[in-house]
Amino acid sequence: MPEPYEFAASAAEHRAVFVRSESRTDQPVPTLGVEEEFVLADRRTRAAVRKASAVVLAARLRTGESHVAPEMTQAQVESISAVCRTGDELRHEVARLRGAAAAVAAEQGCALVASGSPVLGDPGPPPILDKPRYHRIEGRFGALVRHQCVNACHVHVGVADREQAVRAVDHLRGWMPLLLALTANSPFRDGEDTGYASWRSVVWSRWPCAGPPPLLRSVAAYETLVARLVDSGAALDTAMLYWHVRPSRHVPTVEVRIADVLPETTDTVAYALLVRALVAHALTLVREGVPAPDVPDMILRAACWRAARHGMDDTLPATHTGTCPLLPAQGLADDLWVRLEPYLSRWGDDATVGDWLDRVRRSGTGAARQRRIAGRHAGRLEAVVDDLSVPAT
DSSP states (O other): OOOOOOOSSOHHHHHHHHHHHHTSSSOOOOOEEEEEEEEEEETTTOSBOOOHHHHHHHHHHHHOTTSEEEOSSTTEEEEEOOOBSSHHHHHHHHHHHHHHHHHHHHHTTEEEEOOSSOSSOOOOSSSOOSOHHHHHHHHHHGGGGTTOOOOEEEEEEEOSSHHHHHHHHHHHGGGHHHHHHHHOOBOEETTEEOSOSBHHHHHHTTSTTEESOOOOOSHHHHHHHHHHHHHHTSSSSGGGOEESEEEOSSSSEEEEEEEEOOSSHHHHHHHHHHHHHHHHHHHHHHHTTOOOOOOOHHHHHHHHHHHHHHTTSSEEEOTTSSSOOEEEHHHHHHHHHHHHHHHHHHTTOHHHHHHHHHHHHHHOOHHHHHHHHHHHTTTOHHHHHHHHBOOOO
């Protein structure tokens, strides 16, 4: 739950790169950036530990002031990438930030763990991070701030303006259940198997402004809705629209927020490139005047719950269509690949994304990996923490 901040590179950079590309005859290659959240775990006990302040301070000296940030709980840190244009740039950036934060964490006697929820221990509030905004959130929303040590991966994709962003979100909202199923990586919490593939998304869904966005249709309708949510008290401010996908309010991007933090750098990069292609596809539909499917919010919410429960191991409603038939999750992933492969191939991202989707098909999601490691070690979840600890560089 980060505070509003300036993206690592300026809003002007996102906009300038997009406008330069817009003059080409082919589809512009959107810029992208990634935010990843991690839990800190004690090296000895592997339980979540409250050392974020020291880790963030030291990590900023290595990565730059704007690239590492605290989160609501004192056992979390967030990395914030620079604006990237290619898969290679993003790979270097994600690896750089992960490695530097992990190295600093090791110096503080802890590990940087890429899990959507703390596998062992619960470091949630009280106390929350000592910042005025977080105290205002606690004052208004009370016990909702408890157990809030959950870690996501957010992807920003550059667009020309907010009108495009709003209309793209209308087309993207139906794909959020599948993206959650593909990235589920939080089956354990505080030493217990929750029975879910993404417990993080269940915890996060408790906030009044979390979940799938409504069909927005226009910037005017979007701004009216935002104002009413703030006036109602359901959102402290405009930054508290915790939708799965939303127009960013501080940079010219679409922000996809549905994923758990992913286990490996290669996973994060592939997922981000997939999201970029999906946003580009949505923008194509917007330009062609294709109406977005009017899927009811409750159907989308139910589909996201099903994705959180089962990951890729069951069926999902095909909420990118108007009729939402129940289909195998893997079949929906195959359908998504067919739609996005032209964009991925044109930009040289097809091998990276295709290899990741193949790994998910063969070996399962991060949640399946966590349970597999636990099974190999007679249920010892310390082994899961070790497996998900980010290597220091």
